[in-house]
Amino acid sequence: MSDQKLTISTSPFLKDAATTPGIMWKVVFSLLPVVIASSYYFGVGALVTTAVAIISCVLTEWFFSPRSAYSISDGSGVITGILLAMTLPPGFPLWMTFIGGIVAIGMGKTIWGGLGQNIFNPALLGRAFLQAAFPTAITTWNLPDGAFLDVQASQLAMPFMQSQADVVSSATPLAVMKFDKVETNTWDLLTGNIGGSLGETCGILLILAMVYLISVKIIKWQIPVSILLTVGILSLVFYLLDANNYPSPQFMILSGGLLIGAVYMATDLVTSPITPSGLWIYGIGIGILVVLIRLWGGLPEGVMYAILLMNAATPLINRYTAVRTYGYKK
Amino acid sequence: MSAAANTISPQLTFQHGIHPEEFKELSNLKPIERMAFVPEYRLPLSQHIGAPSLPVVKVGENVKRGQKIADPGGYVSVALHSPVDGTIKDIGIYTHPNGRELPAIIITTDAYSSQEFVGMESVDPYSLSKSEFIQKIQDSGLVGLGGAAFPAHVKFNIQEDKKCKYLMINGCECEPFLTADDRLMIEFGEELIEGIKILNHFIGAEKVYIAVEVNKPKAIMNLRNLASDNIEVVCLKVKYPQGAEKMMTSAILGKEIPAGGLPLDLGVLVSNVGTLVALAQYFRNGIPLIERVVTVTGTTMNRPSNVMVPVGTPMESLVKWCGGFTSDTTRILLGGPMMGMVQKRLDVPVVKGTSGILALSSEQVKELNEYSCIRCGRCLDACPIYLNPSHLGLLAKKGLWEEMEENHVMDCFECGSCSFVCPSAIPLVQSFRVAKGFIKQAKKRDV
Ligand code: SF4
Ligand code: SF4
Numbered sequence: 001m002s003d004q005k006l007t008i009s010t011s012p013f014l015k016d017a018a019t020t021p022g023i024m025w026k027v028v029f030s031l032l033p034v035v036i037a038s039s040y041y042f043g044v045g046a047l048v049t050t051a052v053a054i055i056s057c058v059l060t061e062w063f064f065s066p067r068s069a070y071s072i073s074d075g076s077g078v079i080t081g082i083l084l085a086m087t088l089p090p091g092f093p094l095w096m097t098f099i100g101g102i103v104a105i106g107m108g109k110t111i112w113g114g115l116g117q118n119i120f121n122p123a124l125l126g127r128a129f130l131q132a133a134f135p136t137a138i139t140t141w142n143l144p145d146g147a148f149l150d151v152q153a154s155q156l157a158m159p160f161m162q163s164q165a166d167v168v169s170s171a172t173p174l175a176v177m178k179f180d181k182v183e184t185n186t187w188d189l190l191t192g193n194i195g196g197s198l199g200e201t202c203g204i205l206l207i208l209a210m211v212y213l214i215s216v217k218i219i220k221w222q223i224p225v226s227i228l229l230t231v232g233i234l235s236l237v238f239y240l241l242d243a244n245n246y247p248s249p250q251f252m253i254l255s256g257g258l259l260i261g262a263v264y265m266a267t268d269l270v271t272s273p274i275t276p277s278g279l280w281i282y283g284i285g286i287g288i289l290v291v292l293i294r295l296w297g298g299l300p301e302g303v304m305y306a307i308l309l310m311n312a313a314t315p316l317i318n319r320y321t322a323v324r325t326y327g328y329k330k
Numbered sequence: 331m332s333a334a335a336n337t338i339s340p341q342l343t344f345q346h347g348i349h350p351e352e353f354k355e356l357s358n359l360k361p362i363e364r365m366a367f368v369p370e371y372r373l374p375l376s377q378h379i380g381a382p383s384l385p386v387v388k389v390g391e392n393v394k395r396g397q398k399i400a401d402p403g404g405y406v407s408v409a410l411h412s413p414v415d416g417t418i419k420d421i422g423i424y425t426h427p428n429g430r431e432l433p434a435i436i437i438t439t440d441a442y443s444s445q446e447f448v449g450m451e452s453v454d455p456y457s458l459s460k461s462e463f464i465q466k467i468q469d470s471g472l473v474g475l476g477g478a479a480f481p482a483h484v485k486f487n488i489q490e491d492k493k494c495k496y497l498m499i500n501g502c503e504c505e506p507f508l509t510a511d512d513r514l515m516i517e518f519g520e521e522l523i524e525g526i527k528i529l530n531h532f533i534g535a536e537k538v539y540i541a542v543e544v545n546k547p548k549a550i551m552n553l554r555n556l557a558s559d560n561i562e563v564v565c566l567k568v569k570y571p572q573g574a575e576k577m578m579t580s581a582i583l584g585k586e587i588p589a590g591g592l593p594l595d596l597g598v599l600v601s602n603v604g605t606l607v608a609l610a611q612y613f614r615n616g617i618p619l620i621e622r623v624v625t626v627t628g629t630t631m632n633r634p635s636n637v638m639v640p641v642g643t644p645m646e647s648l649v650k651w652c653g654g655f656t657s658d659t660t661r662i663l664l665g666g667p668m669m670g671m672v673q674k675r676l677d678v679p680v681v682k683g684t685s686g687i688l689a690l691s692s693e694q695v696k697e698l699n700e701y702s703c704i705r706c707g708r709c710l711d712a713c714p715i716y717l718n719p720s721h722l723g724l725l726a727k728k729g730l731w732e733e734m735e736e737n738h739v740m741d742c743f744e745c746g747s748c749s750f751v752c753p754s755a756i757p758l759v760q761s762f763r764v765a766k767g768f769i770k771q772a773k774k775r776d777v
Contacts, residue, residue: 010760012746013667013695014350014506018708018753020701074701116702116754220707274707274720318721325738326576326715327589 020115023218023269024075030209031082031264037205038198042090045155046198052094054081056101057122064110076115080104083123083264086199087257087304088130089138091154096134100126120311121268124304131304172196174256174300177247189254199260206259219267222279227262228253230287238295246295258290261303271311278314278321285310341544343567344577346714348747350506350570350668352545357627357634358509362517364638365651367439371413371642373399374426374434377681378473379480380406385435391418392440395447396618399435402468408481409471410435413620413640415443427645427664427678428671434679437642447617455528455613463532470612471619471682475604476500476573477665479683482605488533488594495597497535498582499526499606501542501549502566502573505666508686510623511603513636515542515549518607521614523556525606528613533599536560540603541578543568570668571745575600577714589741624680626652628689630659639680645687646676655689663688668746698755709748709758715741719748719758726761731768739765 038046054077061077084104088097104126112118131138140154172195173184188194190203200206213219231252238246252258266272266286273282286306293302324330375382383400393399393412400410420436455463467483474480488494499522503511515522526538538561542550545568553563566572566581576587579598587593593600604623611617620641627634632653639648649655655662663670665685673687709719717738725734739762748758 009661009672009695010763011663011667011669011671012750012759013661013663013670013690014750015696015698015755016348016350016751016753018751019698019755020704020753023704023706023753076704114702116704269704269706272705274705274710274718276710322718323710323716325589325717325741326580327586327591327741328738 021074024079026216026218027079027213027264028075028082030212031079031086031199033205034086034199034202034209034260035082037202038086041201042198046085046090048155049088049090049092049094049097049198050082050085052097053085053088053101054078056098057081057084057105060102060105061110064106065114074115076109077105080108080122080126083199083260084126086260086264087123087127087197089140089197091140092137094155096130096137099133100130103129116270118270119314120308121265121271124265124308124311127304128308172256172300173251174294177251177255177300179300183247183251184255186250186254189251194255197257197260200257203254203259206263210259210263213263213267219263219269220272220279222276223267223272223283224262226280226283227258227266227287227290230284231258231290234288234291235295238291252291252294256294256301257303261307262286265303266307266310271314273314273317273321275318275321275323278317281317281321282310282314285313341565341567342581343569343572344580344714346712346716346747347569347571347577348712348750349568350750352568353507353627353629354509354512354545356507356509356629356631357625357636358512358546360509360513360635362510362513362623362636362638365640365643365648367414367445367640368643368647369439369441370419370644371416371437371439371640372424372434372644372679373410373413373437373642374424374432374679374681375400375403375410376426376432377410377479377641377683378408379478380404380408380484382433383407383410385421387418387421387435389418389420392416393418393437395443395445396616396620398469398618399437406481406484407468408473408483409469409618411471411618411620412437413642415440415445425675425678427673427681427684429674447615452616453613456531460532466612467609469618470609472605472608472612473619473682474602475608475622475682475685476602477669477683477685479681482601482609485599485601486529486533488599492594493597494533494535494594494599495537496583496599497526497530497533497538498578498593498598498600499538499540499603500573500575500578500600501540501546501553501603502578503546503603504543504568504570504573505668505670505686506570507627507688508625508666509627510625510636510685512546512549514603514607514623515546516552519549519552519556521607521610522553522603523558523561524614525608525610526561528609529601529606535599538562539564539582541566541573541582543572570747571714574714574743574745576743589738619682622680622682622684624648624684625686627686628655628659628663629694630656630691631689632656639684641680641682643680644676645673645678645680648680649676649687649689656691658691658693659689660692661688661690661695663690667694668750669744700756701754703752703754703756706753708751708753712747712751714745714747715743717742717748719752719762722762722765723748723756723758726758726765731765731772734762734765735769740769742766 057077104122108122108125214221232249235252236249289306381403416437416439419438424434426432472482540563662673
């Protein structure tokens, strides 16, 4: 009995079943319907873009930390890849997607020290870089050509060459609203029958994904709820003041990247606050910024910048909303 | 209380906390059994917090079961008694269950004795003055049996300027696996109530709460039938660490014990079920603290049981009494799995503070890859005293002890909830223990 090998360590000796890779892979799982929907609307090219983004992210992860094998198996790089792809327009050149993945992981994650250390959401950082580097390509919303199996010619453009393909540019609902003051109807927004980035068009799926992620306690409900409430209430106020010039709340919530941002980007555990009241401040902050940028900024879309700005404020929010310890006066 | 006697609600609780698997079903239906006497007992002189006891016997001397073999070594110290009729074999240095080499008395059991308890007469506690009562408690060797083994008389000796308004009896037993207190409340309910009444005669609390988690319905029913006057059985939700003094106080009174303070600052005195049963036994039958109930269990223990064990029994013999453990056992623990300690060797004795012996396999105690903190916030939601273990963990990795102290790491009572929930398997509480050690050392140096 006493010669048996007994291991030494300190308590606790029981452990909850949840693990970090488990959490990450559940997020990946929840993204699958969104990816499938994007290929339904935009053809197989959407899947190719997603695959390239994932490969680029995982390769970059491996390149910078080849020895820690489990930084790849933890699934966080795959999430970044999918999310990056979902923010890109259909027909976006693959080589640019690849660079976006490198920047997302390299600048968004590894230079900060890897998983858990970064300030900004890596996928959004990658997307912000692409927006700055390739402003035309990223706002070119090629219309799907209808055939599922056709890969759009612009996707296969050689690096640093202008695509020679005919570009049939279509406008996103937000651009139409911003520049022409025409609102897309709610049903189309919900079902994804609209132009836009790969993953942002189908509102229903994103709402279902949100419910799933909240119910398995992976994302904190306070963040999407506070963002959506803030955007909804603020835009309702303006809509009631002047319905001709301002979009309706349901349009504001369902159009553009707000849902995917509120469900997947803003809720990134690493880059959002950890304190209970911090979650609300952060979510409300994003909501206000989104409305400000969309209604008065030069751009039709503001979700990406709103989230990145509040990412930057997160360490500060955490510090100022620290919780009172038991037995202390505030 | 009679109208509500059949319900186990309302259920009170505290904020945060965790829900580990309970594993109580392994042993909670097993009545307390008595273990047969073994040939030899080893009684360390330090089985309590405070100064070691001082031997009053010589090698070769014959002793009776219950006879005093060591005097208290000071005010914060208690007497020690022989668990058997036997002969003092040695007084020397032996391995303590805590792993250190410390003085102990070895007693060889008299093989021909009936081991019937003849001991002292019972004492009428109500005829004693308060100081006589305190003296008696110290002489009976009584310590807190919940695990800390703090001398009971010191705790019960409330200073004149403090008033105890509420006496809380801890029957939560919130650690997974342990069932000794549950069985005591079922089988020794009368003794428990008697112990409470004796104690409260001297401390005069207005209200006595017996706090029991609702996963012990039999204990709740039994005590509700026995409780009278100002004694109330309160049902608490099943949540860890419900049995911690701070959490129990919050759950029952809705008030927080001030940081760095004692429950007594709120007029609360907390004692454990086992301690009060032992107290009643002493005044009723004159039996000092020479035995205690130990839960011997675990997923790889062959015959999980609740055993009344003489103090000083070698753990090896006790484990053998319970059928031993299977070969895939990777860890033996003393106490519960959340706050207990790993036991490397079993040739050490059961002492007054031994509440459980657990055998676990790698099935329960997994070796996990540690990942970086993903700031998921689960540890914040778990910490019952609202610390930020995520932040403390990052500071600990950098060895920033001072910052940790500013972030109240010294208030951490090492319940382990943060480490339990952390999906990245970061050894949070483990590193907080280290930090607290460093901070205490630094304080000592500064003084
Ligand atoms: S920080 Fe301390 S008190 Fe809080 S959960 Fe961890 S071990 Fe328990
Ligand atoms: S539970 Fe672990 S991973 Fe989550 S915030 Fe706390 S320390 Fe970080």
